[in-house]
Amino acid sequence: MTTSYFTIMMNNLEHMQIETVAAADSDMERPARSDGRWKAMDCNRFLLVIEGRGRLSARQFSEPLAPGSFGLVLAGTAHAIEVDEGQVLKLKWVHFKSSFGDREWYNSLGLPIVIQAPDEEPLRLMDKVIREVTRDSLTSRLRCKAAVLELISHYLEGLKPVQVRTGGNPPQDLEKINIVLQYIDEHLADNLSVDELSRLIYLHPNYFIVFFKSMMGCAPIQYVNLRRMEIARSMLLQPECNVSDVSARIGMKIYYFSRMFKKHTGMTPSQYRKMGTSMPGAIVLEAEASEVLV
Template identity: 75%
Template sequence: MTTSYFTILMNNLEHMQVETVAAADSGKEQGVPSVGNWKAMDCNRFLLVTEGRGRLLTDQHEEELAPGTLGLVLTGTPHTIEAKEGEVLKLKWVHYKSSFGERDWYNSLGLPIVIHSVHDEGASLMDKIIHNVTRDGLTSRLRSKAAILDLISLYLECIPPIHTIAEGIPSQDMEKINVVIKYIDEHIAENITVDELSRLIYLHPNYFIVFFKSMMGCAPIQYVNLRRMEIARSMLLQPDCNVSDVASRIGMKIYYFSRMFKKHTGMTPSHYRKMGARMPGSGASEAETNE
């Protein structure tokens, strides 16, 4: 995965919205939902095989199903499930909708259809969703949403390293955003403006803002400031960097940097640095954190 694509994906995942539509455990006595029937749904669909063997078929893929297999069928994908002869599949399933703001990135990631050996953790997350989706408690939706995000995280973490998930992104868009991201990182200590960034890829500033937000999930200057805070957090945990060094590295006056950092993290840079010195594995001593 390219660095620029990882940056894009990470930013969009942070801004992703999810909504649980339905979830259930298909008991043996019920059979398997949609077996032998091709359908395309208006939502994403997670399927976890708990018993039995079979196949998950789409118009482009044929995947083997076995206990511990977690399948992901994206919105609008025609698919069907077939049990092997003499076997009955038992599934847990979750239907959910997701979006990354102005662009539904999730459907263009080129994700694999199935991953394997996630039975215990996958089943636990599925059960949490199934438990909460039909309840009307104060925190039921929040717990269901949290479990969905954990399930998506599990799926992404289990993708084989050789798999690329940038295929669904138009190459021209990738080239343009790559130019902008690289420029921002190389000029992070300078006064970066929207006009300046828009000229890099020959777009009107208004169109550039829409393009950037659709790719990154946030506005250009918001992203610049987020990058500055990311760099600051990393540097403040290094024993040989003080607050003045960090502010200079990201092109900010100390007062303005301290104010933005506190707004972003809830603590001052000095407090954050001292806290970092007490973290396991930190090379800084308490004395080194004094300004």
């Protein structure tokens, strides 16, 4: 089941859209307690403690805050910040909106709301967002988006191996999507349809599409084709596999496989295969006479 967690998360991250809405430095003093009440915001919050000590509580978890504490609170999650007696809590924070999949699914993973910043990069990135967020320009928005994506990367890299806090029983939606994902991987060579996939978990096809997209961030058939291209890229870099082997593995005729692969990567399968045998970083652009180019 752990594999499906990472598959879902990776797919959502790849399709995620980011909008930075606010960022600043703040000082909090006791008896501050998140303005005296628990609050749930419409945006996600990154928090980085610079000085002082306190506690961040969210859901059923409560974590201590100290210099270097790096927190992520998802949108809609009720939370509160307490400041220890005699302390001033100096924070940097970034608020951003995102299409980060189904919040309840992420909450069910029990990912920590606070980790220790792995290095000085989160501090540098937060300063960058704070500096750029008030500038009304296209490049500033791009810099903010890039910095927030990097902050997400640092948060994920700072996690210990995921410990799912679900009492040993995965949520029902995770069980359902896991059945579908395993079936897709085992039948990539088949002509998969929405009707066929929806029957696996006893959902109407229309509702299944909505359910799948909420979990994976894309439509079912789009995901199937993405998985086919992922398998193809991996196989093409193996010396013993030729283009015919790959197209057979993913159930596509060579012509359609070549067409889809080139649309997906900008290269034909043979060009991509050559790339793996050339010097690192080199991209072979010459066309092969035996390849169908579209």
